[in-house]
Amino acid sequence: MRTPEELTERFRALGLKVTPQRQGVFHALWGNDSHPTAEAIWDRVRETMPTVSLRTVYQVLNDLIDLGEIGAVRLGTSSVRFDPNIDGHDHFVCRGCGRVHDVHATAMVELPADHYPDFEVEATQIVFRGRCPACARITAVPS
Amino acid sequence: MRTPEELTERFRALGLKVTPQRQGVFHALWGNDSHPTAEAIWDRVRETMPTVSLRTVYQVLNDLIDLGEIGAVRLGTSSVRFDPNIDGHDHFVCRGCGRVHDVHATAMVELPADHYPDFEVEATQIVFRGRCPACARITAVPS
DNA sequence: GTGCCAATCAACAAGTCATGTTGATTGCCA
DNA sequence: TGGCAATCAACATGACTTGTTGATTGGCAC
Ligand SMILES: [Mn+2]
Ligand SMILES: [Mn+2]
Ligand SMILES: [Zn+2]
Ligand SMILES: [Zn+2]
Numbered sequence: 001m002r003t004p005e006e007l008t009e010r011f012r013a014l015g016l017k018v019t020p021q022r023q024g025v026f027h028a029l030w031g032n033d034s035h036p037t038a039e040a041i042w043d044r045v046r047e048t049m050p051t052v053s054l055r056t057v058y059q060v061l062n063d064l065i066d067l068g069e070i071g072a073v074r075l076g077t078s079s080v081r082f083d084p085n086i087d088g089h090d091h092f093v094c095r096g097c098g099r100v101h102d103v104h105a106t107a108m109v110e111l112p113a114d115h116y117p118d119f120e121v122e123a124t125q126i127v128f129r130g131r132c133p134a135c136a137r138i139t140a141v142p143s
Numbered sequence: 144m145r146t147p148e149e150l151t152e153r154f155r156a157l158g159l160k161v162t163p164q165r166q167g168v169f170h171a172l173w174g175n176d177s178h179p180t181a182e183a184i185w186d187r188v189r190e191t192m193p194t195v196s197l198r199t200v201y202q203v204l205n206d207l208i209d210l211g212e213i214g215a216v217r218l219g220t221s222s223v224r225f226d227p228n229i230d231g232h233d234h235f236v237c238r239g240c241g242r243v244h245d246v247h248a249t250a251m252v253e254l255p256a257d258h259y260p261d262f263e264v265e266a267t268q269i270v271f272r273g274r275c276p277a278c279a280r281i282t283a284v285p286s
Numbered sequence: 287g288t289g290c291c292a293a294t295c296a297a298c299a300a301g302t303c304a305t306g307t308t309g310a311t312t313g314c315c316a
Numbered sequence: 317t318g319g320c321a322a323t324c325a326a327c328a329t330g331a332c333t334t335g336t337t338g339a340t341t342g343g344c345a346c
Pocket of ligand 2: 178233234
């Protein structure tokens with residue numbers, strides 16, 4: 001996503017009002033690589049703006065998705081997570097702590113065209129599941 | 144998953160009763176590569192057993208998951224899909240018709256260990272999205 | 287065969303997640 | 317300064333899945 005300042009400009013240019021609620025969401029997302037849920041964003045915004053409603057947070061997040069500023073990450077568990085990183089990357093989901101990490105897989109994954117002719121691949125999503133370093137340490141056998 | 148006959152044996156061996164409802168779900172799943180939802184299974188079972196309840200279908204499907212006989216495929220859209228194929232494979236989701244196809248990706252996808260030390264990968268899930276041959280044909284430019 | 291008890295049923299309720307609605311109020315910005 | 321977009325509270329809706337309860341059925345061990 002763009003910086004909160006750039007988003008402010010873009011919203012104004014589009015005739016959208018730059019409200020404190022929207023700016024609160026901008027800042028809650030900026031530099032946030034935790035793949036937060038809408039509720040997590042809500043909690044962060046409420047720290048400085050206790051009266052903001054969850055409904056509005058959802059609204060702003062969906063506006064940002066429609067503008068292509070952020071992405072939605074659906075990992076099959078519970079709620080949608082929001083990702084200010086829209087560059088191509090993959091995800092690692094820890095089964096211990098539930099955290100989602102950005103990763104970059106080595107190989108370019110492709111469908112073998114000879115086996116799947118006429119399949120038009122437009123997007124590829126890779127999800128690794130396992131234990132993150134912190135959670136692996138906990139249950140690791142002590143030497 | 145095992146054949147309906149083998150499942151019958153396994154259920155009996157576990158002290159579970161082999162009811163017509165359970166056998167109906169067994170047969171609805173056997174050889175079914177359409178990644179059906181619970182409702183789709185329900186529809187198929189009701190063809191020969193009109194009184195079966197959706198609640199029971201859900202129950203049997205979850206029992207089969209607990210026994211490791213089938214898998215649950217969550218693709219971020221609407222409802223859970225059930226997969227009698229539990230061998231390692233990937234999926235292609237068509238944005239045209241919504242169908243889910245089994246595919247096998249070529250490259251062995253890995254996390255580069257030098258970049259992600261101590262990450263313990265236990266499972267890798269690859270989802271391709273695009274258009275299946277049938278849907279690609281529809282909007283293809285006629286020659 | 288008989289009988290126990292698991293399984294199923296109908297009919298609800300509940301819970302989660304996300305969005306729609308409405309009418310009043312606020313406040314951004316031309 | 318004023319128009320109107322945005323937000324608010326409060327509630328409803330909707331899809332999907334599971335829980336519950338009390339009654340009924342029927343599989344299967346004996
Ligand atoms: Mn990410
Ligand atoms: Mn499959
Ligand atoms: Zn972890
Ligand atoms: Zn298709």
